[in-house]
Amino acid sequence: MQASPSGEPRRVVLDSAGIQRAVTRIAHEIVERNRGTERLGLIGIRSRGDLLARRLQREILRLEGVEVPYGAMDITLYRDDLTRGADHPVVQATEIEWEVGDKLVLLVDDVLFTGRTVRAALDSLMDFGRPRAIQLAVLVDRGHRELPIRADYVGKNLPTARSDLVQVRLAESDGVDEVSILSGPTLQPDRATPASSANSDRPAGALSAQRS
Amino acid sequence: MLFGRPHLLGLEGLSAEEITFLLDTAESFKEVSEREIKKVPTLRGRTVINLFFESSTRTRTSFEIAAKRLSADTVNLSAQASSASKGETLTDTARNLAAMRPDAIVVRHPSAGAAHLLARHVPCPIINGGDGAHEHPTQALLDLLTIRERKGTISGLTVAIVGDLLHSRVARSNLFGLRTMGAKVRFVGPPTLVPRDFAELGAELVYDLHEGVHDADVIMMLRIQRERMNGRYFASLDEYSRLFCLSADAVARARRDVIILHPGPMNRGVEISSTVADGPYSVIMDQVTNGVAVRMAVLYVLVGRRKDAGAEERAEHAEHEEGEDHPGASDRAAERTGGGHAAPATPNPPGLAARGRELS
Numbered sequence: 001m002q003a004s005p006s007g008e009p010r011r012v013v014l015d016s017a018g019i020q021r022a023v024t025r026i027a028h029e030i031v032e033r034n035r036g037t038e039r040l041g042l043i044g045i046r047s048r049g050d051l052l053a054r055r056l057q058r059e060i061l062r063l064e065g066v067e068v069p070y071g072a073m074d075i076t077l078y079r080d081d082l083t084r085g086a087d088h089p090v091v092q093a094t095e096i097e098w099e100v101g102d103k104l105v106l107l108v109d110d111v112l113f114t115g116r117t118v119r120a121a122l123d124s125l126m127d128f129g130r131p132r133a134i135q136l137a138v139l140v141d142r143g144h145r146e147l148p149i150r151a152d153y154v155g156k157n158l159p160t161a162r163s164d165l166v167q168v169r170l171a172e173s174d175g176v177d178e179v180s181i182l183s184g185p186t187l188q189p190d191r192a193t194p195a196s197s198a199n200s201d202r203p204a205g206a207l208s209a210q211r212s
Numbered sequence: 213m214l215f216g217r218p219h220l221l222g223l224e225g226l227s228a229e230e231i232t233f234l235l236d237t238a239e240s241f242k243e244v245s246e247r248e249i250k251k252v253p254t255l256r257g258r259t260v261i262n263l264f265f266e267s268s269t270r271t272r273t274s275f276e277i278a279a280k281r282l283s284a285d286t287v288n289l290s291a292q293a294s295s296a297s298k299g300e301t302l303t304d305t306a307r308n309l310a311a312m313r314p315d316a317i318v319v320r321h322p323s324a325g326a327a328h329l330l331a332r333h334v335p336c337p338i339i340n341g342g343d344g345a346h347e348h349p350t351q352a353l354l355d356l357l358t359i360r361e362r363k364g365t366i367s368g369l370t371v372a373i374v375g376d377l378l379h380s381r382v383a384r385s386n387l388f389g390l391r392t393m394g395a396k397v398r399f400v401g402p403p404t405l406v407p408r409d410f411a412e413l414g415a416e417l418v419y420d421l422h423e424g425v426h427d428a429d430v431i432m433m434l435r436i437q438r439e440r441m442n443g444r445y446f447a448s449l450d451e452y453s454r455l456f457c458l459s460a461d462a463v464a465r466a467r468r469d470v471i472i473l474h475p476g477p478m479n480r481g482v483e484i485s486s487t488v489a490d491g492p493y494s495v496i497m498d499q500v501t502n503g504v505a506v507r508m509a510v511l512y513v514l515v516g517r518r519k520d521a522g523a524e525e526r527a528e529h530a531e532h533e534e535g536e537d538h539p540g541a542s543d544r545a546a547e548r549t550g551g552g553h554a555a556p557a558t559p560n561p562p563g564l565a566a567r568g569r570e571l572s
Contacts, residue, residue, distance in 0.1 A: 074240065077252040077282075077512075090214070090233075091240040091512070127249045 014156055014179035016171075019139065022155030023052065026137050027059035029153050034104060039132065041069040041103045045121050046092050049073075049109035051172045052139055056108060069103075071096035078120035094124070101129035110168040112138040115149035140179055142166050215513050219331045219338040222347035223388040231389060235357050238502065238509035244281055245504055255284035258315040258515055263305070264341070265291040265321045270476055270500065271341055271351070275318050278507035284315070284515070302326060303333050310334040316515045319343075324381075337514040345379045351475050352385035354506040356393065358499050359430055362471050367394030372418075372425045372466075374400040375434030375456065375483050378407055378445070382475045383434060387415055400424030401456060404445040421456050428466040432473040433458050433484045449482055458484045463493060471495045 014022065034040060037060060044053030050072035057070045074092040107121055118136060125134065137153035142160040158181070160166060165182040169175075214233040223231070244252055260279040262272050272288065279286045289309075291297065300308075302321065309317060316337045319327050324344035331338040342348040360366050371390055377383045377399045390397050391414045399406050399415040406417050418424035425431050436452065446452045463470065472484075472493045480486050489496065 077244075077254040091237050091509075093240045093243050095243070123253070127251070128247065 009183040010167075010180050011183075012178055012180045013158060014140070016177035019155070019170075019177045019179065022139060023055045024059055026153045026155060027056050027063060030056070030106060030135075030137070031060060031063055033152075037064050037066045037068050039103050040106060041071065041098060041100065042106050042108060043071040043073050043096060043100075043121075043125070044108040045117060046072055046074045048168055048170055048173065049107075051170045052110060052137075053106075053108040054172075056106075056137065069098040071098065073121060073124060075117060075120040075124055078124045080116060080120070096128055099129060100125060100131050102132050105131040105134045107134060107136045108138070109136070110139050110170075111166050112136075112141045112149075112151050112154075113144055113166070115145045115147035118149050119147050139168060140166055218514070219327070219340075220349050220510050220514060221327050221331060221338065221340045223349045223352050223385045223392070224347065226388070226392065228392050228394070231353070231356065231392060234353055234506070234509055234513065235360060237513060238353070238357050238505040239361075241505040241508040241512070242502070244508070245501070250281050251283055252281065253283045254512060254516055255279070255282040255315075258282075258284040259313070260284045260286050260511065260515070261309055261314045261317045262286060262288045262341070263309065263317055263319045264289065265302075265319075265326075266342065268320055268341070270503070271320065271348075274500070274503040275339075275341065275350075275507050275511075278504050279511055281504070282508055282511055282516075284511065287314075302329060306330045306334045310336060316511060339510060339514065342381055344381065345384070346381050347385045347388075348381040348475075349385050349389075350503070350507055350510060351382050352389045353510070354499055354503040355382075355386055355432065355473055355475070356389050357502045357506055358473060358495050359471070361498070361502070362495060363429060366390065369395045369429040370398065370427060371395050371430040371432060372398045372400050372428040373415075373432045373434065374421065374424060374458065376405045376436050376445075377401050377410065377434065378405045379437045380434045383432075384413075386432065387413055395430075398424055398428070402446055402452070421458070421462050422465050425458075425462055425466045425470075428470060430471055430473065431458065431463070431466055432475075433478075435475065435477060436479055436482050453482050457482060458488050460485070460487050460491070463488055463491075473499055475499070 030040070031037060040060075042053040042057055044050030053070055053072070057068055061067050071094075073094045073096065076089045076091045079089070105125060107118065107125070109117060109121075112118065122134065125131065135152040136149075138151045139155040140158050141151055141154045141156070142158045142164075144160070144162050156179070158166065158179075160181060161183070163183075167180050167182060169178045169180075171177050215230050217230075244250060260275070262275050264272055267290075276286045276288065306317070306319075310333075314336055316339060317330065317334060318339045318341045319330055320341035321327070321343050324346035326343045327338050327340035327347075328343075340347055340349055342351070356366060359369065359371070363369060369390075371386075373380075373383050373386060383399065387397050387399075387410070397415045398418050399410050400418045400421060403419055406419065408417065411417055436449070458472070463472070470493055472488060472491075472495065474484060474489065474494075474496050476496065476499075478484055478489055478496075480489060488494065
């Protein structure tokens, strides 16, 4: 996403070191709270939640010497706004090659916003089996929930205006580690690049609505 | 919008990007069929009508399973049971079905252009499930998916399509799709079944099986459609199979890593020998599996999107700007903010407003 012509509305709120520290801390918290890694499994929500889940997996391996199972999930098919989006969301594959039944599943996403993505992920997960418990880890919690959903592990709580865009960029997909806020009102709707993960929690079609 | 078309009537005219998008989407859908619970809620509450004026087991079942795995409701209508046998025209049948507000109609018909005709008269998406000897786009898409899966790419491959090309909608759709994706296509069969016109569409015409499959990466066998053969195209089935039945001998002339496709149903011993059909090069069962994924993708792309861009956009705005004076405020916003008390900004369905007042 580029800056709008009317100045530079982008504010970096987490840099590379900040993201790294947040991931490390979350990994510690996961292990501490669950007293180890027994029957633990990580599932990241595409796109970018899967990348964060990979990072958590590496951190937990470093801490505990255990490689916990990893999976990636695309929740497009479970969205509540399919008929409302501006574009066709591209369906990506869901890859969970282990039994989620009786596991402690840790859902991982980049931004927690309305909670609708997490709702979809929970529904999707239930179709794969009956986990012993599900916990939620997010890099950024920006508030404005529309559903009764909260995160168990939060990298950074970020007060935002509803119209703001929170953009998470990760080295694996975007070449750089950075979380930034783009203030809403100055944004041009056509400035949104489909590749960027601005408010992954948001229905794609609602982006223009938020900005207006 | 990666696939902005309202219908899927054929592969002719689709761009490589559009085909790639459909194939990529289908690939993502394959995983759903491997789950224990083979169902996602994507098309919940939608209705898909399978309108089949020709007998079909595979295609109809495949569409039905695809729709059901997306949680859509399906209705199957076959020619024997339909009002066509009572003299109703295709257009009237379609209009009547459309009046029941389905979200998509899959149509198979013995006449070329039937799906196009429906698309002009019916407001919902039409999916061509085979029209005469014209096109069968979902079959070609599942063939393309199977080829891409096995070969990594379609561009640069040599594909020999063998048999009754004259009557084959599968061959036509494949020719369009394969050429768009950059493959070389050979049509192989007796001159009576390989019309010269096909050269104009970009196929290389070969009248000898061994020559035709030479160095091919892919061999696609077509069914001898006895039901469509009202003229004399070859002396006898025996003679045809002596010249054009795909045997292990013929397969040996192709590339070592050749794959063999057949859209089914097979006439074993006529166009394909059992040794080959059940042999290591055959990917015929993959085709059937991929058929469900491709049809899920097509239904998802055509049905699972908003119907009226403008109205939905307005609804989005309104919902996120509650309390603000918004010129585009829709029924939904009025319903939420006003609950029947406030006068809606735009005409409200009468039932809705009345109900709101009753409740309050």
